[in-house]
Amino acid sequence: MTDEEYALAAQKGDKSAEEALFNKYSSLVRAIAARFFLCGGESEDLEQEGMVGLYNAVNTFVGGSANFSTYAYKCIRNAVIDAVKKAGGAKYSALNNFVPIVEIGGEVSPFSPEDELIRSENRREFLQKISNGLSSLEFKAIVMRVDGMSVAEISSALRKSQKSVSNALARAKQKLTKSYL
Numbered sequence: 001m002t003d004e005e006y007a008l009a010a011q012k013g014d015k016s017a018e019e020a021l022f023n024k025y026s027s028l029v030r031a032i033a034a035r036f037f038l039c040g041g042e043s044e045d046l047e048q049e050g051m052v053g054l055y056n057a058v059n060t061f062v063g064g065s066a067n068f069s070t071y072a073y074k075c076i077r078n079a080v081i082d083a084v085k086k087a088g089g090a091k092y093s094a095l096n097n098f099v100p101i102v103e104i105g106g107e108v109s110p111f112s113p114e115d116e117l118i119r120s121e122n123r124r125e126f127l128q129k130i131s132n133g134l135s136s137l138e139f140k141a142i143v144m145r146v147d148g149m150s151v152a153e154i155s156s157a158l159r160k161s162q163k164s165v166s167n168a169l170a171r172a173k174q175k176l177t178k179s180y181l
Helices: 003-011 015-034 043-060 068-088 090-096 113-131 136-146 151-158 162-180
Strands: none
Touching (some): 003 043, 003 068, 015 043, 015 068, 043 068, 113 136, 136 151, 151 162
16 A cells, blocks of 8 residues: 555544554654754654644545655644744743753752752753854754763764764864863
């Protein structure tokens, strides 16, 4: 079956057709989501938004108008872009700037809410400063590295070779050293 036939079958309630499309296009969702940054969110949040876009594509596709892959790409990309735009708006600023009181594992944070807010603002300022002089890949790689990810984990998350990630980290380090020393 073609993707178009799977989409039309999924609209009629065929769960296996829907699952086949979700499995096939999940890598496209991850690739599109990886190109964007969600203020106050995780990359998984954007992937989830992309999956909602894919779900909408499956359910609203009209056979004969376009091929499904093009339609799905547009729906996924639009869903991710809408999520990024919404997250950056004033309406969501409270959610984007929240201070967690309880850390993972249910233990109370050793820092006061004020300390957490200051740490959060310092991190945001730092990221804003370093983003100006770095390419998108360099910025993503250096942030992930600072957050404790290994080169292998970064290359997997960004879908780049380990050599590309290592080179991006080296360039970022060199640029930041020149800028701040």
